[in-house]
Amino acid sequence: MTAEIERAAHAYCPVCTPDPGRGDLVTALCGATHPFWGRRERPVNNCPACEALAAGTVYPCGHTGSER
Numbered sequence: 001m002t003a004e005i006e007r008a009a010h011a012y013c014p015v016c017t018p019d020p021g022r023g024d025l026v027t028a029l030c031g032a033t034h035p036f037w038g039r040r041e042r043p044v045n046n047c048p049a050c051e052a053l054a055a056g057t058v059y060p061c062g063h064t065g066s067e068r
């Protein structure tokens with residue numbers, strides 16, 4: 001279960017992680033670091049922590065979701 005969440009549905013800061021490749025180690029908004037497997041493969045299993053953080057104005061890294 002956890003593994004599926006780790007693989008599929010974390011949200012990423014577009015500034016810190018502009019273009020992750022498959023298998024690249026990335027840090028999700030919730031702080032989990034793991035290989036990136038694509039954002040849209042499994043929209044069913046969204047990480048609740050990431051969802052909450054992505055809905056916020058400022059990401060934990062200090063960037064904003066709408067930064068230019």
Ligand SMILES: [Zn+2]
Nearest residue numbers: 010030047050
């Ligand atoms: Zn997450």
Ligand SMILES: [Zn+2]
Nearest residue numbers: 013016061063
């Ligand atoms: Zn960032």
